[in-house]
Amino acid sequence: MLRLRRYRYYVFFAAFVVFLLYRVTSNSHQWEPPIPHKPAPKPLSEQGYVQDYKQKSPSQDKDSSRFTGDNDPSQQLPVMAGKEPSEVKIPSLKPAIAEDVPAKLDHATPTTTTSSDGETKVLEYDQDDAAKTVTAALIDIPDKNVNPGAKGIGKGVHEKPAVQKPETDTTTAIHWTKLPEHFPVPRDKIIPLPTGKPVTIPTVQHAFTKESPEAQEKRLGRLAKVKAEMVRGWKGYMTHAKGHDELRPVSMKFRDPFCGWAATLVDALDTLWIMGMKDEFEEALVEVEKIDFTTSSRSEIPVFETTIRYLGGLIAAYDVSGGKTGGYHILLDKARELAEILMGVFDTPNRMPILYYNWKPAVAKLPKRAQSGVSVAELGSLSMEFTRLAQITGEDKYYDAVARITDAFYEWQERGTSIPGIFPEHVDASGCNKTVETVEPDDGSDANFTKRSESSETKADEDKFEALGRREVGTPNDDGTKKVKIIQDGEEMYAPSETTAPPKHSAGQRETTTTTTTTKDKSSTALDPESKKLMEGCTPQGLTPGSWTWREQYSMGGSQDSTYEYFPKQWLLLGGLEPKYKTLHAKVSAAVKKWLLYRPMVPDDRDILFSSKIVTEGNPETDAVVEWEITHLTCFIGGMFGMGGKIFDVPEDVEIGKKLTDGCVWAYENTPSGIMPEGGTVVPCAEANNCHWNETLYYQYLDPLYDSHDEQMVEYEKQMKEYKTKKAQKAKMKGHDNLGAGAKKTTVKIGVDPVSRDDANSELRQAVTASRDGKESTGMHKRAPPMLSTSADSDTGGHTITDDDPTQIPLQEVEEETDELLQEPTRPMSHEEYVKERIEYDNLPPGFVSANFHAYILRPEAIESVWYMYRITGDTTWQDKGWKMFNAIVSQTRTEAGNSAIDNVLLPDSKKNDEMESFWLAETLKYFYLLYSEPDLISLDDWVLNTEAHPFKRPV
Secondary structure (H helix, E strand, C coil): HHHHHHHHHHHHHHHHHHHHHHHHHHHHHHHHCCCCCCCCCCCCCHHHHHHHHCCCCCCCCCCCCCCCCCCEEECCCHHHHHCCCCCCCCCCCCEEECCCCCCCCCCCCCCCCECCCECCCCCCCCCHHHHHCCCCCCCCCCCCCCCHHHHHCEEEECCCCCCCCCCCCCCCCCCCCCCCCCCCCCHHHCCCCCCCCCCCCCEEEEEEEECCHHHHHHHHHHHHHHHHHHHHHHHHHHHHHCCCCEEEEECCCCCCCCCCHHHHHCCCCCHHHCCHHHHHHHHHHHHHCCCCCCCCCCCCHHHHHHHHHHHHHHHHHHHHCCHHHHCCHHHHHHHHHHHHHHHHHHHHCCCCCCCEEEEEEHHHCCCCCCCCCHHHHHCCCCCHHHHHHHHHCCCCHHHHHHHHHHHHHHHHHHHCCCCCCCCCEEEEECEEECCCCEEECCCCCCCCCCCCCCHHHHHHHHHHHCCCCCCCCCCCCCCCEEEEEECCEEEEEEEEEECCCCCCCCCCCCCCCCCECCCCCCCHCCCCCCHHHHCCCEECCEEEEECCCCCCECCCCCCCHHHHHHHHHHHCCCCCCCCHHHHHHHHHEEEEHHHHEEEEECCCCCCCEEEEEEEECCCCHHEEEEEEEEEEEHHHHHHHHHHHHHHCCHHHHHHHHHHHHHHHHHHHHHHCCCCCCCEECCEEEEECCCCCCCCHHHHHHHHCHHHHHHHHHHHHHHHHHEEEEEEHHHHHHHCCCCCCCCCCCCEEEEECCCHHHHHHHHHHHHHHHHHHHHCCCCCCCCCCCEEEEEECCCCCCCCCCCCCCCCCCCHHHHHHHHHHHCCCCCCCCCHHHHHHHHHHHHHHCCCCEEEEEEECCCCHHHHHHHHHHHHHHHCCHHHHHHHHHHHHHHHHHEEECEECCCCCCCCCCCCCCCCCCHHHHHHHHHHHHHCCCCCCCCCCCEECCCCCCCCCCCCC
């Protein structure tokens, strides 16, 4: 009884908790998002998808190496000999020398709207009209099974079959839902796709002739080996990671670095079709149907990766499998489902996207701005996927979303960056300048500001303001208009307002209405309270540098690469009907050639090029710091220059593309593993056309402190000479004829005048005491104490120290102290010794100054450019170079279940990192396969590939 009474409170509390749990579960519908519950969709076999797989158009070629897009019959390349362009001289590449951006391309007038004084304006849209726009009805998306394809996991080596736990509990999963937009675009201001017949574009591919039987046999043998790697990798993924993003090929498990929507499976769909793996393709479609894009175990969607891998993969698989006539409608359905979710990222005041999208309704419903520190690549690499979806579906809203990003880049390029033509790595895409303070005029006028004066006084303010990395500055107005005051370090500067308008689009498009932007948000009365709050304190602005410091980085490498790649590719995808992309590419090309390209100094004087990185505080003519880097991600640039040179008829760029591609081939060929590292540095040549190997200069780059090392050696030799002299004197003092001779009696005498015997003994006593205590005796190792003298068997000329004198130091102790103080100097490394040890310790290949980023994660960029060069030039040596690369990669990365990233390419047999990125099947193996396929398979005159190697059909 007493025990029951003791625990009565616990029993009561437990009953209360059980009651609460019952109430929560019985009313769980109150915690679910507002989506009607509907039965799960029927399997593919019951919906007719499998039957549709068989219903191909009679006109479609049965050979899986030919594809027919919408309204586009297969075309056979003419079999005729083509001529290579004549030799083109490559100009000297001096990144540190400033020149004007050259060459005006023959294109239509720039499509930005300009004011009466010719000033380019930032793209905006009317938020009054946008706020009044009626929001579309909510999209009703039924509940679906979450990752059902992930239930069966095969067992790995020495493992029992794993029991798959669901990533998300389907009874409590939160689902995305379509919500009303805070900043919608009015229907009459949606930027439409360009219309009209595509312009005539020069052919990209070489006119291939018929190959010999021997060459065909060799090519087909290589093709079969590439496909075998694809078959093995696909099987490993489907056995051990089906339904998940990526395979762990060593442990034979899986990982989900993205959203758990089977990234590898979706990414590889078009590769399966291209390689003729039709059964595997249709097996994958069953899994595609199971993917539920409305929920994920990850709270944020990485927009860039999701767009290029998932959305691009679905669209490309739809295109290569025949499009509308192919019968695989599930691909387009899933692409549209995903695109509707991603469209939510553009609901911002300036329509720049949120690049890490919190899709859950509780957060997604709130108004938001784009981030102030995004990468150029993430912001500018969405255009191809949304454009192609707009072309297929006929819905302009998808194109409008990305056209506004392009217009923002176009305006920024026209306005100018620190290195004209290209953009800093980090971008402020928020469209909000919070450093600007609005000052109302005396008369209360809300008129626009006047244009800034070009007076010398205004120019001084402008220079000061631009040095701060902000917008233009104007003088205070005298006509009653309001002013914008910028306060920096207690000083006031004034900025004018800007009348901003979107660029005019090409023929066949509806022009968008010019919008006036002022510092006071004139649409605030039409916005909801939360949106109003978001707009407070912001002066609209275009894209600006987004670094947290004043330092800006410019390169063609990671975080920047694919935006530049998309300019010429988007021009192709739009049939040349939007000239902005041609202008953007032309200025990028000019800037890269002027500032970034360089020729490295290598042992065999190979004529190759790389692209560097520049860091500047805003004035690269004087403060540029150049890193002579070579990075795997930058290797795409060879293909970009080659393609751009062909479609825009710039032969010089094709030649530059060859040298850039061969640079990455060189980086592969010169490592112990035969694989290029992620990143390293080399020695630049002063001139591209005059470059010879100089080992002395190379050693100086390996040892930046070579001067100090030489000085240290000179000082060491001097100290060593002094040491030997002192040692010889000491030996003589001991009575040696030579070093090592028989010892003689040695006595030490201390003179009495001018230092007394007691003073001398005191100094010696201090020296010995310090030595015994482990302390340094100041000066004792440099000079003898005053009046200290030694003689052999001499009892004249001083006082002899004896053991029986308590005021004196024993002779033996003095001799021991002298031995300790006479030390041999430590030998430093010479310049050459330092260099040789560094080369050995870092395993540096010849010509490399560093290779600190020495991993390889199965990247495709180098073979991508090799493929472009082969298709553009027809030169079969590119196939041979690619084959060496393939064999090196496979030999170093192969596992039982697939291929793995490796830790260090500078070792002949590196550790495997147990990661197989989805782009191994989507890109790397696809490019290797296409390098040895028939040239008309994914011809560059019919297709354009996104940055994830997904082919989109070009318009005809």
